[in-house]
Amino acid sequence: MSAAESTYVSTLGKGDSLHQQVLASFPLCDITEEDLTQNPQFCKLLATVAQHVDQSGLTVPLKTELEKAEQKLQSQRRYWLRSEGIHKALQELTQDHCIRKHHATVPPDQNMFYETMEKCLLVAQCIRQLDPSSTTNRDQPSVLGLTPQQMMELMPSEMNVQRMKQSLPRELEKHLKTKCLSLLSYYQPEWENESESEGLKNSKLSHLSAQIDNEKKRAESLKESSRENSVLLQRLTQLYLSEQIKCIQLLQSLILDHRLRIQTDLDRKKLDYFEGKCELVLQKIKTEMVEIQLDTYKVDTISAHTKMREKLSSDLKASQVEKHSVELKLASFKMLGKDFEALAEEYCRLRQEIEINTWALKEFTECKDK
Incomplete structure (x- = not known):
């Protein structure tokens, strides 16, 4: 790192100030302040790179060349737009004339003016199509075998063309002024007032371009502000999500520790609960059995049945004991x-x-x- 770069890095500040300035220098990079904190050398590298590039990532020489190219492009665009605007205005004049002559009688001189202009436009358009430019292949065949010289023969007479050229600026100015006033009425409807003088309308019209330019700058400023707010919102969203993940992890650990501590007590309480419930069910079953016996037999019969059950149970136990003894003897006999x-x-x-x-x-x- 050179001495100038070291001086630049030192002047940016330390800690959070350096991190904030690096993040501001590279708004399009998906990095966070935590990344810069964990990688201090990378942070210094970005701080050094920031003096050679702008926020879009272009170097200073390339940015200068790009600005010159954009200025040249804007100049060529204005020239093309001016020519295209005049051409469209002339076409609109001819179209308005065609519509007007179907609804009203047009003076002969005006009729001659518009017919001459229309023919000139058509011939110029055909010549443009037939005459290849320097960017096209000059060996390609012409359309219908026609040449620009042949199309020039279709031009109106020189006298009519001269008369048309003399009247054209006045008619074109009138047409453009009408369109500008229509644009003024559309852009500022509150300015539309039939009682206003022509001079006042012209004064308002002269300020229209400045107002549109101000509105355009204001829109660009709002767009830039919106972009910055979007980047800031994205960064804050990432920070919020990171903090939220940390909170969720901490909450999970707390829940797990709390669950492990109370699990033993919870299991013991559940066991006591189920034991009590089972005892209650057994008591209920015994109660139901007693009720069924009382509903089926008398008290003396139940007492007799109880004694008989006891006697049979004792006999059954004795028989089982005898059976077991006999099975043992039989097993010993089978061994012989x-x-x-x-x-x-x-x-x-x-x-x-x-x-x-x-x-x-x-x-x-x-x-x-x-």
Whole structure:
């Protein structure tokens, strides 16, 4: 960095002042003050670059050349607009004449003037189409094989042309003045007053261009102000969104910490609540069962049923215990193998025979006693 650049950077200020001036020097760049704070060397680089470019990013020499080109372009544009305006005004004069002669009788001299002007315009337009300029291909074929010299033969007589040229400035001035007064009435309707003198109207008309120019400058100023406000609004919006994101993150962390702290108490309260609710439901079920029994049976019957249920429950428990004991013995018997299984079958067969013989002996004994 040179001494001049270092001096420039030092004169910009420090801290927030430097950041604000850098942001103002590059309004089109999507950077924030936080970016400049985190990158101080980049901030100094932008501060150095700011003395070589303008807010649009153009260098000083290029800006000068651009201004010269724009001035030249504006000069050429004014010249073209002046020629085009006169040409349009002449066409409007011929059109007004065509409309006027269909509604009223036109003096012969005026009729000759407008016909001569119309022919001159048509011939000039045709010659412009037939005569190629320096930017076109001169070898291209002409339209219908015509040449500009042939079109010049269609011009009106020299005397009529001279008369037309003498009267043309006066008629053109009158037509343009009428259009200017119409523009004045459109731009400032409150100025329209038939009783005003011609001089007063001309005075107001002479100030019209200055007023339009002031309005144009005012519109450009408002446009520039609107652009600056838009850039400022965009920057403030980014800052607001950044701060809002930070607030949301902080709020999320607070919510998470608070939720972790109260989660244990909340779970315990929920557990107590569900236990109490389950107990209440069980009590309600018991109550409903008692009501159903009372509606179905008498009190003595319910007491008998209760005793029967107790007796059956005890018998069921005893049977289950016996069943479990028998299953254990059976399992121990199965461990002895197939030989023991054959002995068990033989034992069962003998038991059956003994039971049958015992029953038969009992019956025989009873019959003998009778």
